[in-house]
Amino acid sequence: MKKETFLKGAFIATICIIIGKILGILYVIPFHAIIGERGGALYGYAYSLYTLFLTLSTVGLPLAISKIVSEYDTLGYHKVKERAFKMAYKVAFFMSIISFLILFIYAPFLSHLIIGDIKGGHSWEEITYVVRISSLAILFVTILSVRKGYLQGHKYITVSSLSEVIEQIVRIIVILVGSYISIYILNQTIKQAVGIAVFGATAGSIAALIYLRIKMKKAKLQLKNNYIESEEERNITNKQIGKKLLSYTLPFILMSIVSSSYSLVDTFTVVKTLVNDAGFDPETAEGVMSVLTTWGSKLNMIVISIANGIVVSLLPNITSDYIAKKIDGVRRKINKTLQITIYCTLPMATGLSLLAAPVWNIFYGASDIGPNVFSYSIFMTIFSSIFLNLNVIMQSVDRLKKVNISLILGLLFNAIMNIPFMLFFHYIGLPAYYGAITSTIIGYLITIVMNLYTLKKDFQVNYQKTWKHAGFCFIANVAMSFAILLLENIIPITGGSKLYSVSVILFYTILGGIVYLVITWKTGTIDAIFGKNITQKIPIVKKIIKK
Numbered sequence: 001m002k003k004e005t006f007l008k009g010a011f012i013a014t015i016c017i018i019i020g021k022i023l024g025i026l027y028v029i030p031f032h033a034i035i036g037e038r039g040g041a042l043y044g045y046a047y048s049l050y051t052l053f054l055t056l057s058t059v060g061l062p063l064a065i066s067k068i069v070s071e072y073d074t075l076g077y078h079k080v081k082e083r084a085f086k087m088a089y090k091v092a093f094f095m096s097i098i099s100f101l102i103l104f105i106y107a108p109f110l111s112h113l114i115i116g117d118i119k120g121g122h123s124w125e126e127i128t129y130v131v132r133i134s135s136l137a138i139l140f141v142t143i144l145s146v147r148k149g150y151l152q153g154h155k156y157i158t159v160s161s162l163s164e165v166i167e168q169i170v171r172i173i174v175i176l177v178g179s180y181i182s183i184y185i186l187n188q189t190i191k192q193a194v195g196i197a198v199f200g201a202t203a204g205s206i207a208a209l210i211y212l213r214i215k216m217k218k219a220k221l222q223l224k225n226n227y228i229e230s231e232e233e234r235n236i237t238n239k240q241i242g243k244k245l246l247s248y249t250l251p252f253i254l255m256s257i258v259s260s261s262y263s264l265v266d267t268f269t270v271v272k273t274l275v276n277d278a279g280f281d282p283e284t285a286e287g288v289m290s291v292l293t294t295w296g297s298k299l300n301m302i303v304i305s306i307a308n309g310i311v312v313s314l315l316p317n318i319t320s321d322y323i324a325k326k327i328d329g330v331r332r333k334i335n336k337t338l339q340i341t342i343y344c345t346l347p348m349a350t351g352l353s354l355l356a357a358p359v360w361n362i363f364y365g366a367s368d369i370g371p372n373v374f375s376y377s378i379f380m381t382i383f384s385s386i387f388l389n390l391n392v393i394m395q396s397v398d399r400l401k402k403v404n405i406s407l408i409l410g411l412l413f414n415a416i417m418n419i420p421f422m423l424f425f426h427y428i429g430l431p432a433y434y435g436a437i438t439s440t441i442i443g444y445l446i447t448i449v450m451n452l453y454t455l456k457k458d459f460q461v462n463y464q465k466t467w468k469h470a471g472f473c474f475i476a477n478v479a480m481s482f483a484i485l486l487l488e489n490i491i492p493i494t495g496g497s498k499l500y501s502v503s504v505i506l507f508y509t510i511l512g513g514i515v516y517l518v519i520t521w522k523t524g525t526i527d528a529i530f531g532k533n534i535t536q537k538i539p540i541v542k543k544i545i546k547k
Helices: 006-026 028-058 061-075 078-105 107-115 124-135 138-153 157-185 190-218 220-224 238-276 282-323 327-354 356-364 369-377 380-396 400-427 432-459 464-487 498-522 525-530 539-546
Strands: none
Touching: 006 028, 006 157, 006 282, 028 078, 028 107, 028 124, 028 138, 028 157, 028 190, 028 238, 028 282, 028 356, 061 078, 061 138, 061 238, 061 282, 061 380, 078 107, 078 124, 078 138, 078 238, 107 124, 107 238, 124 190, 138 157, 138 190, 138 282, 157 190, 238 282, 238 380, 238 400, 238 432, 282 327, 282 356, 282 369, 282 380, 282 432, 327 356, 327 369, 327 380, 327 432, 327 464, 327 498, 327 525, 356 369, 356 498, 369 432, 380 400, 380 432, 400 432, 464 498, 464 525, 498 525
16 A cells, blocks of 8 residues: 555545446446336435434544544654544444434334325335335444545555445445346335345445455554654543544534535425425425435536545645644645636536436436436535535634534525525526525535635635636636537437437537637646646647647
8 A cells, every 4th residue: 555645645536436426327327227216216215314324423533533643643643543543443333333223213203204294205114114224334334434534544545445446336236236136036116126225335335344454454564564652652641532533523523414414404395395385296396306315416426526536635635734834735735625626526517517418318318307407406516515625624724613613504504595495496487496406505605605714814825826727717618618509509419319318428528628628728727726737748638739
């Protein structure tokens, strides 16, 4: 195992995450064909609750252990960081058992909260069944996440990232093979097929745990051969380590809960509001909800993978700079993170929005509601990516109180305004579900603006170059969109078979990519963000630009 720099680590983590997400999207094509939109809604119910309780069981420990390991590693306190890891491991195991028991026992109550008295959709008994099966994964995913945090804190990004790919591959195999056999060979119900599918998370986490255990055992000497305990290190008690771990954990748990709660707000409000106040029938309303929480969110993860990859490398690197009092390095990484996030997510989200119909046709088949919801909801990924990275930065530089306030205010806005926004959009003649998406975006923006202000005030971060590069990215994005819309009159985006949709997506992706790349290269944005003369180091990019 080798330690990676910030940019290299971010690149490796992003590539692995994108591979995992692409696999996660590709499997959706046959999975959707097997269980349909109604099955997707049932899967979404289980996944939303599973995600929330998984967050509660890990209590922010993966990111916290990454931060504390990076901090002690920078200070040279190697024995202490081992004690911190073991302590986090025990806490995670205990919390995973508690969360598992609560979710398993109270699944019927939670199912009633979700579906209420609505008839015509899934029953609360069906939801209870899949929720209980999903709860089992918490026991294994929790331990897996702590191990990955430990490796990431050492800046061993490759191994932890590869474990995610392994986890995803095993999970997908169980989902597809299990659900297919359940329905088409054993002639079981959708409920039972979805139950097998949600068990995939358990199987995948077990496989990834085995891989990490083998790698860590082989690297044991590499991790400990320089561990010489100093007098200062010996004076650090387990109680002090526990307090530090707790102080680092709480902000991360809040961030994770808030992030999960945005989806949970939709889970508890969208279907009821669409049916009771916007004139939707239960099946269509559940279809909208499945796009927001399951099918659309899986496509969204392609864009969000950029932010997730940056976070893996950002946390230990910016923590090291902050502990070593390299404030210039902190400022550079803050701006670099924002620049990379904007540069990558803006064209990806816009392209997916413009090509929503063929993209949806490829993965899920022709649909009226799917592309309409997805074409707008995909823009949430731009804001959620910046939201995620800024929250991690704030916690890496110990601005815990301020980031907590910004997180809570953003979520409160979303929780309070989600239904009013849906009613307002319905009143003005727009789809009511656009209101839920808008409410989420504004909630993210509230947190983003507050965090940017705090970093500027406390660390004198100058965003001038970032806004300049963002402006050029926006101009390139508009030009890319204009080119796609102009050529749509010649080569229609919608209509045709799945093969036609694939051809359309490939053509417009290449076209849009060239337009965006050339403009950002001509303005110097690429070299400014990714390094001087970066385009000269990538042969294929160089050839495209020259042409």
